[in-house]
Amino acid sequence: MKKLLALLLALVMVFALAACGGEGETTTTEPPADDTTAPDDVEGEGTGFIGISMPTQSLERWNRDGAFLQEQFEAAGYEAKLVFSDNEVDQQVSDIQNLIAQGVDLLVISAIDGAALNTVMDEAGEAGIPVIAYDRLIMNDNVKYYVSFDNYYVGTLQGEFLVEALDLENTTADAPKYIEFTAGDPADNNAPFFFNGAMDVLKPYLESGVLVCRSEQTEFNVVATEQWNTDTALDRAQNILSSYYSGGEHLDAWLCSNDSTALGVTKAIESDYAGGNTVIITGMDGDEANLKNVVDGLQAMDVYKAVANEADATLSLAIAILEGTTVDQAFIDAAGWEFEASLDTTSYETSEGNAATSILLVPEVVTKDNIQEVLVDPGYYTVGDDGYLVAVG
Numbered sequence: 001m002k003k004l005l006a007l008l009l010a011l012v013m014v015f016a017l018a019a020c021g022g023e024g025e026t027t028t029t030e031p032p033a034d035d036t037t038a039p040d041d042v043e044g045e046g047t048g049f050i051g052i053s054m055p056t057q058s059l060e061r062w063n064r065d066g067a068f069l070q071e072q073f074e075a076a077g078y079e080a081k082l083v084f085s086d087n088e089v090d091q092q093v094s095d096i097q098n099l100i101a102q103g104v105d106l107l108v109i110s111a112i113d114g115a116a117l118n119t120v121m122d123e124a125g126e127a128g129i130p131v132i133a134y135d136r137l138i139m140n141d142n143v144k145y146y147v148s149f150d151n152y153y154v155g156t157l158q159g160e161f162l163v164e165a166l167d168l169e170n171t172t173a174d175a176p177k178y179i180e181f182t183a184g185d186p187a188d189n190n191a192p193f194f195f196n197g198a199m200d201v202l203k204p205y206l207e208s209g210v211l212v213c214r215s216e217q218t219e220f221n222v223v224a225t226e227q228w229n230t231d232t233a234l235d236r237a238q239n240i241l242s243s244y245y246s247g248g249e250h251l252d253a254w255l256c257s258n259d260s261t262a263l264g265v266t267k268a269i270e271s272d273y274a275g276g277n278t279v280i281i282t283g284m285d286g287d288e289a290n291l292k293n294v295v296d297g298l299q300a301m302d303v304y305k306a307v308a309n310e311a312d313a314t315l316s317l318a319i320a321i322l323e324g325t326t327v328d329q330a331f332i333d334a335a336g337w338e339f340e341a342s343l344d345t346t347s348y349e350t351s352e353g354n355a356a357t358s359i360l361l362v363p364e365v366v367t368k369d370n371i372q373e374v375l376v377d378p379g380y381y382t383v384g385d386d387g388y389l390v391a392v393g
Helices: 002-020 060-075 089-101 118-126 151-165 190-208 230-244 259-272 288-296 307-323 329-334 371-376
Strands: 049-054 079-084 106-109 131-134 145-149 177-182 253-256 302-304 341-344 349-351 357-361 364-366 381-383 389-391
Touching (some): 049 060, 060 079, 079 089, 089 106, 106 307, 177 230, 177 259, 288 371, 307 357, 364 371
Parallel strands (some): 049 079, 145 357
Antiparallel strands (some): 341 357, 381 389
């Protein structure tokens, strides 16, 4: 009876949405190739309906994440519906409600705003639908599982790279290095982890005067970039350069938490920086445009999070949840993944005192020198005729 009611409700909502012009972005993108094949022990065996909600198609990484997830679940025998929400919270709420009405057995959600899905997460809880927060934590206790990379470590890698690239250990306060900062979306729970991971490495050098931020903009809420938007990052970077570097003042580095913001900062450096030297710029995600900049020497490094591996871990977790398997260290040990991941049951709280069971993968630093080894040899990217990288899938 419950399934019949859910089906009838879904039909009613489908007709209503059709009359109103659709339900936002939905994709039937062809799945990515080779490296995302489901594990042999689960391929074609799954039964159930998986709803996948991604933030937007306007950023390259979410297209890759969504396609990898959908392919993994379908290869394992599940029905999977993938929707994108155009970076509109209300649209994502509506999309998830539609998936609930259509009778999904499990939801995989990458939230636009991790604190704005309370009502619909309560609805999922009332319907008995388990939720996996994918890459971005959702602040609701009905979300008991979280799959991501070690986001604090992403920032740590960026900070450590800058310490070495700027030779801060051998720098003195009378001849300091100069840096500026651009962080991510304040609505994204991951953004402070990225930023704090880097700042915890760099803070001692800032306090000693070895590293100087001319703008003095070093707090997350000041340097954050709404929706990780490239143009927003570009505008702010241009303002900083015109205010503090217009006379040719020296700038050595710009910490950017991800690739879309790094792209904006790079454009600003190219058009508005008068210092003459190459500015060391960090990034994260492995977007093709940014990897091109890495090859060309415009961006010094990227932190790569293998989407195929994140999707693989999500599939294994989903199967365990649906089969009633306890998700503990024994589950991690038996997973048989060809990548490193850890279990964390304390760090990522959905409310005070309530932590999601988290599976955290390990990111890697990419530079011009190791692109072949880290990205091409494992099959994540190929090299095009122009010498630049193209994502597989």
